[in-house]
Amino acid sequence: MNNLNDPPRWNINPDTGGRAAAGGGDGNQWNYALLVPMLGLAAFRWIWTRESQKEIQEIRTQYDKDVSIIKSDMEARYRETLTERRKAAAVLELELEKEKQRVKGYKQAMVSQSQQLTEERKRLQKEREALEEDKQRQVKSGAAGAVLQHALEREQDWYHRATATLKELEGQLVERQNAYCSLIQPRDQRLEMEKNILLRVVKDPIGAELDLESDLKDIFKRDKHCADLLNVDRRKNGSLMWVYLRYWQLQVTVKKHKKAEEAILGGKIQFHTK
Structure with a gap:
């Protein structure tokens, strides 16, 4: 019967030394031959792993350093930009x-000026x-009334002129204010209009009598009122200019009567009754 616990050539018996002494070796010698390359491979892997980890650590350190530098630079630029924008x-x-x-x-000056006017x-x-x-x-008093009426009739021509x-000046001021309120009309064109208006007033004796030059300069300096953008009525522009126009018209009426009074008192008008 076969011994199942010791089948033939199933168990590897230790070498008794005979083979080693005889120089034969199909057992341990082959084992040693395989062990040397494995040890070399293991040493190589250990060295390679160690160097790789070292390089990875160096790259990681350099990366962290670069990131820190970039972050510091960006923060500095951000603070600088923020400071500049805050200053601006x-x-x-x-x-x-x-x-x-x-x-x-x-506005206060215009309100004050408007109140004064x-x-x-x-x-x-x-x-x-x-x-x-x-x-x-005077009219009811007879002869004196006739004298006054005659004097007023003499000043009627001056009053009409x-x-x-003033009517012509009103149209010019409306055009000037429209140019001031226009978004497309050049500023130089408006300034030229103002210059021409002042020249006409200076040359006109009536303008000198009413002292229109100084009043016009005040209008050009202070009247900045404009109607809304959808406005198509040019006469809605301006504020101070309309106050001055009413003031000038009252001045004309008062001067007409004063001229008539001066003519009577100066003896320029003599009225004889029959």
Whole structure:
């Protein structure tokens, strides 16, 4: 019977030394021959792994360093940009505040000027009403009334010329204010219009009598009122100019009566009754 615990040539018996002594070796010698390359391969893998880890660590360290430098540079640039923008914003806020104060000053000046002109207009209106009452009294008094009426008729031509001058000036001021409020009309064109208006007024004797030059300069400097963008009526532009036009018309009426009064008192008009 076969011994199952010791089948033939199934178990590897230790070498008794005979084979080693005889120089034969199909057992341990082959094992040693395979062990040397494996040890070399293991050593190579260990060295390669160690060098690779070292290189990876160096690359990682350099990467962290580069990232830190880039981050620091970006943060510095961000802070610099933020500082510059804050400075620019502060300058703009300061300029805006100055502009607001300037506009506020213009508005206050216009309000004050308008109030003064309104008061002056009321005063002239009262003088006009007083002159009208005096005229009526003079007319009712007979000969004196006839003299006054005659004197007023003599000044009627001057009154018509002055009124026509103001009407023409009104049209010019409407065109000037429209040019000021226009978004497409050049500023130089408006300035040329203002220059021509002043030249005409200076050359006109009636303009000198009414002192229109200084009033016009005040209008060009202070009247900045414009209607809304959808407005098509040019006469809705301007504010101070309309106050001046009413004031000038009252001045013309008052001067007409004063001229007539001066003519009577100066003896230039003599009226004889039959």
